[in-house]
Amino acid sequence: MFEQLKKNLEEFGFPVLPDEKTGELQWIDVRELKIRYIISINNIKPFFDGLRNGKLITTKCKKCGELYFPPQKDCPKCKMSEMEWVEIKREGTLETLTVIFVRPPSFGVYDPYTVAIAKLDDGPRILAWLRGDPRQVRPGQRVRVEVSRRKEGYLMYELVPI
Ligand SMILES: [Zn+2]
Structure with a gap:
C-alpha cells in the first residue's frame, strides 16, 4: 500500500489511494499519529481493585437500585451521585x-x-x-x-x- 502511496504522491502531488471496496479516492495522511490516552480512574478505583482480585465490582444506585456495568459515577435515571459499590456474580x-x-x-x-x-x-x-x-x-x-x-x-x- 505504501509503495503505491509514494508513487501517487510523486505523480499526482497528493497522498491518495483508491478505497479497496468502493474505488473512491482517499487521502492517506503521510504523518502518523500516536495517541496515548490519559484518563482519571479515581472515581472507579474499586472496579480495578476488584479485577486485581478476580472480582466484578460495580456501582448500584442507592435510590432506585439499578446496577450498572461498567460502573457509573452518577445514575442516568435518577441523576443522582449516590452510588454504592457492590460485587456482582x-x-x-x-x-x-x-x-x-x-x-x-x-x-x-x-x-x-x-x-x-x-x-x-x-x-x-x-x-x-x-x-x-x-x-x-x-x-x-x-x-x-x-x-x-x-x-x-x-x-x-x-x-x-x-
Ligand atoms: Zn437511580
Whole structure:
C-alpha cells in the first residue's frame, strides 16, 4: 500500500489511494499519529481493585437500585451521585457475538478476536472478548467472566463458555 502511496504522491502531488471496496479516492495522511490516552480512574478505583482480585465490582444506585456495568459515577435515571459499590456474580448468558477480522491498529498484535455481549445473572449486560472458538457457541450459552492478562500487560475481563 505504501509503495503505491509514494508513487501517487510523486505523480499526482497528493497522498491518495483508491478505497479497496468502493474505488473512491482517499487521502492517506503521510504523518502518523500516536495517541496515548490519559484518563482519571479515581472515581472507579474499586472496579480495578476488584479485577486485581478476580472480582466484578460495580456501582448500584442507592435510590432506585439499578446496577450498572461498567460502573457509573452518577445514575442516568435518577441523576443522582449516590452510588454504592457492590460485587456482582460473574456468570451470565451469551446474547450475541461478532468476530473482528479487520482489527484497528491498536489491536494489530492480535489474531482475529471475538467480541460478545452477555446478560449477567444479576442484570447488567457486559461487552467483552469471548475466549475460544466462536463457532462452538450459540446465543443462550452460559458464560463466566474471568480476569486475564492481555498481551499489552494489563488485566482485563473476558467471557469464557462454561
Ligand atoms: Zn437511580
